Amino acid sequence: MFTKLFVILMLPFVTFALNLKDAKHLMDRTSFGLTQKEFQILKNKNKKEAVNWLINQNKKDYEPDLPSWANSPLIKTKPMKKMSTQERKIFRQKYRKRVLSLKIWWLKTMLKTETPLREKMTLFWHNHFTSSIKKVRSPYLMLKQNELLRQNALGNFGVFLHVISKDPAMILYLDNQSNKKQKANENFAREVMELFTLGVGHYSEKDVKESARAYTGWHVNLKKMKFVYVKKFHDYHEKSFLGENGNFDGDDVLNIILKKKQTAKFITLKFYKEFINDNDINQSEIARISDIFYRSNYDISTLLKEILLSPEFWSEKNRAVLVKSPVELIVGTLRALDIQPKNVKSLVYILKQLKQDLFDPPNVKGWSSGVDWLDSSSVLLRNQTISRFTRGKEMGKKVSMMMQEKENFTFKKGISKNKKIEFFKEYFLPMDPIHPINHKYKIKKIIANLLKDPVYQLK
């Protein structure tokens, strides 16, 4: 009886095809907004089919075109100290050029990708397993790490944790390079528990010290730019960690961390905040989903599917409650308008000013999210940037022209202006605008005003 009732209640949830609002919600949260092409596919699917399609589409093996220098790291012919002023200057110029090229490359990848969920997850993991070019000082290693994040983005979290811990950029970023027996460096040991797996309060200071000893010897061979296990630096003495004793190495310690259900809970909560609501959290859903995640042996796609099919994800009260990150705002706007900008370099600078400089998060916790994006200086700059897009300055192709084309592309002849406005309202905004729409304006001006509405900053 109850099952029957449940099925009936759930029926509308799974059977009906997605309307424009739902399709936009799904893609706003999981990709960089909804494109025309995606809407044509999604409008024939129900929620379950849509989520399955989205995940399967993005699970395919995929590797974007890499920058031309991807396989040739910048090598110093001699140490900086021994270079002449001129040599040093040339090296620094080359270095800066590569860093810029790296940032442009990823931004371009996001702008044109056919697997936006995969890119979005890569960005998510970049913000979880953070590293910064400022400390790593190697565009080559940051690119390798980025590839690793992309490959594992929808894979297995346990495997992911092991490989990222041996990733050269990570080792340099969290100082494991200098973690040696008798002279441990605790930076990695602490952050792996505090930020990557368990969260504060689920380990002691002693666990930090003991596990730091287990990671001793995980180093980077700086000539080959590869991970190396240096046995003579490893501490082979017994360690006592999270209630277990043994002669642990780094892999053992990571496995003990993965045995804790708290790790699954911590990651599930982070997904909930990213995809559903970062403020109002349904704890029983966290418990239910983290249990499934743990039992799936940390399968990330399973976790994501559960999150996206949770009634909370589709609930009205959880719509338009998240703030777009600067990357989402900029990449999403250009994708929604079908613009491939010629000058991506200027976008890199805008992102830096908006405090989301790719490959350079502010600290090991990554970028803070949600309303933290909205301080007064960022709000001003966000508005200014969007206005500039709508005026078409700096962009290779005039946005206003694009808008005109879109109008012709989307609708059959004879459709009323009101219907068109209604479509664009739902296509661009997650809820009704704050500033009322003036129907007398031309469509392209109406669209420009929709993008400048405060609600456009939300997803």
Add this chain to the structure above:
Amino acid sequence: MLERRGFIKYLTASGLFLGFPGFLNAKELNGKTLILVELKGGNDGLNTIIPYGDSLYYDLRKNISIEKNKIIPINNHIGFHPSLAKLNDIYKDGDLAILQGVGYENPNKSHFRSIEIWESASQSNEYLENGWITNVFLNNSAQNDLDGIVMGKNSLGPMFGKGIKTLDIDNPDKFIKRSKQMKNIVANNSIHDRALNYLLNVQKEIINSRELFAQKLISSKKFTNRGFSKNSFSKDMYETARVILSDFKVPVIKVSLGSFDTHSYQVNKQAKLLKIFADGLAEFKNALKENGNWDDILLVTYSEFGRRVRENASKGTDHGKANVHFAMGGKIKGGLHGKYPSLSDLDDGDLRYNLDFKSIYNAIVEDWWGYKTINRLKKYDKLTFI
């Protein structure tokens, strides 16, 4: 009277001043400004004010200690890092207080948790919903133009949480330029979306501040940045001085400098940052002295924690506990406050604190601003440094 009531009604309707219980008891703030300098990442106090008279210092820091003959002595036990020459000048003028052994009970060594404890003035195991400064202004509402300004790329810090008027700007000129386009928003109480409400409040604050800056800000031609260095910290200090000279009623301005998280190759990194810090403070002092506002400011530093006494294998230091801090201003009781922590009696390898940072805050609230203290600070005896 009518006017005033109408004004309050407008503010309440706009949602800005909800939760402002003491509004009618508003009190003039006598142009007293607190400048907060956040040393981000956890500055190593042991290499800032250096116990060169203690041989343990050199034993525990074989690679990263500062040579005795380079240290600027304060007494025969401690001295300034060589990069802090300009601070020594201020110290000799009696305008610098050195706050030693600052920390709190049950210290936490996570950057994020520890800075939260400092910024909310909470107990180590207590989570509060607003910063200590936010709480002060919620309980002692003054008619400030703005309760706080964050200058440069930086966070709200102790001004987080709802109910006070804060503004976060790159610099005043950019703010004026960018805010011109912002559309006025009609108050709408029917919005329940938290993020949207937040955004609309930020926009309202921008529009209010836009008028204020247009009216009051002195031009950069009148007060030039001559005498200030070119780095971004000095630029922020210049803009801070400019706002103070513009006679805004703003009790708090926050700036920051970093990163002091020197896990590796500390010596050069810290030397560079400390020089920027000391020079910036000296430039700021000169500008205010020249313009006669030196007695109206109190500058105080804070940081999430100090660093481990023993160096690590990468010529750096890991997260520690107690730390040294500075307070500067014309009305300060210059000199040494608190005790320099012992290097032999350590707390699990870290310095022990003897001065709770909340004693400093408490003095700021009552002795500097002349406000009623807040519950979370009450039980900490005021440090007499103002």
